Amino acid sequence: MSTLPMSVVIKGTGSYTPATIKTNDDLAEFVDTSEEWIFTRTGIKERRFATEGENTSHMGTEASRRALADAGILASDVDLVIVATITPDMPFPSTACLIQTQLGVSNAVCMDIEAACSGFLYIMEVAASLIKTGRYQNALIVGTEKLSSILDWEDRTTCVLFGDGAGAAVLGPSESPQTGLLDFKLGADGANGEVLFMPGGGSAHPATGASVDNRLHFLKMRGKEVFKLAVKVMEQAAKEILEQNGLNSDQLACVIPHQANLRIIELLSSRLKIPMDRFYLNLEKYGNTSAASIPIALDEAFREGRIHSGDLVLLVAFGAGLTWGATLVRCQ
Template identity: 50%
Template sequence: MTTSSILGTGAYAPKKLLTNQDLEKMIATTDQWITERTGIKTRHIAAEGETTSDMAVCAARAALAMAETRAEDLDMIIVGTISADMPLPSCAVIIQAKLGARNAFAFDLSAACAGSLYGMSIADQFIRTGKARRVLVIGAELLSRLIDWNDRNTCILFGDGAGAIVMGPCEEPGRGLLSTHLHTDGTTADFLKIPGGGSLHPQSEEVLANKWHKVAMNGREIYKFAIRVLPLALNEALEANGLKPENVSHVIAHQANARIVESVLERVGIPQDKCWMNLDRYGNTSSASLPISLDEANRAGRLQKGDIIAMMAIGAGMAWGSALMRW
């Protein structure tokens, strides 16, 4: 059976850095407080005039170059984002035009921090069924414009960036994306949301006054939920493929909080040093987090042929999942 594999990866982060020391001058917080609770030291902030699609195109071009794939050879573009350039049309169609990927159909998906993992799962189905041979999956977020910079519960966490993956068929038995496992629990939707700007609370003076157009988060509930469901998702992927935690070579994870990643790996029984961590340098880049981490690990030579790569992500919804790949 044809499986899908990763042919190329790419990433982009804006040049401007916002450090914990910078935040100390903006809100009532300290570098020590942020570091101890999140593991974050710096985050990248988009330049004035820079858009989500701009960042996505930079990451995409790097991934296409590695995959030795021309933009016009793409069949499909999937963009995971909750911070598109505009509500309509999708960010994906803007990216398609900027890349010159005239033969690809393109669409956005909204799974927040799990967006890239959801996108990979969709791409995998199209490749396995022969409906597509070259798929570009992008996670891109410009969250600095959706944050209330007076809310220290959220503004310390998020950064801007983009990651991209080019996927295609793999004919070699036992290699490629082995399985993906996606889950949703809509009863937890209030944990992480932007309540204003939609049909429930259309844009208005009231929305702006109450800052309903900004991210609102219950960090404590998210933490408790994440460390409960992510171990189950990782074990689900391992069991589906007849593997055990000791068989995992590397973990590529969405990184929202260092304590979440550490707790999940401890519960599954995977050593911490098997997980590529860059949260300290990027903060939480939502859907961009997983592909940025994958690209860094890939370009560092960390991933070798035959390695078992476990992936996990969780985002607003709550939406979460896992994947297992033989590199």
């Protein structure tokens, strides 16, 4: 009987963002807002929007190709595909199956998991757990979103916050327990589900003329409540995962938070007593890309040399559900 892997490592990363850039000034042409209003409240200057024919699966596939190239493996080597998204191409089949087909992956288990902006951390733990069974060698995990498809352009408090994009990583087994994905801390609280949700499109409110007229197929958010909950749960998750591993914040080389709002990140920095220069930020360029947020930032942090071999990195997120999570990574 073969020995089960001691740990799971990140073998490669990749990301993709659409070519179309929309600045705050661009949005101010048809939304009652301004560049100053958006930037001072969010830290966002621009975001990327997919074209009409550029769907969630297509962006996820492109990010996946780049992650496979970075990992130095072929699509045929992939035996597990897990996708996190709240904006699938369609209710079924799964986005993972669509990406499998577009990549030409011939023999892989495929599934989607929905945890909104926390989604990538959720699928990271699921994939790592499955790899540790010894049954899977190359897991492709993808966070991909076309949030422009669910934005209400009559609601300036939400439509200016979000963008489109995708990020991916290839995970695999390792015999070194001191590197890779060291630990996870996930959580959820469904009692706060209605602070951030989209009511239409499911079995409760299927698509009808009335549901469209009532704008049920757009994202809804109670911003002040989301802000308070986001800071609370990310602080809690970060502190708990450090404590249960006998670590302190001074040992972190980099923190990659969900890229939702600069004010949230600044308050988290203050609460954790971690200086802002150790936080990786790209929300100024992309806005909130939900499940794609952390994998895009992780890929860019690697490529820009912000994180190196041996570095201890904290990934931390919150999202609709309410969901949240933290992951500790020791870069190999």
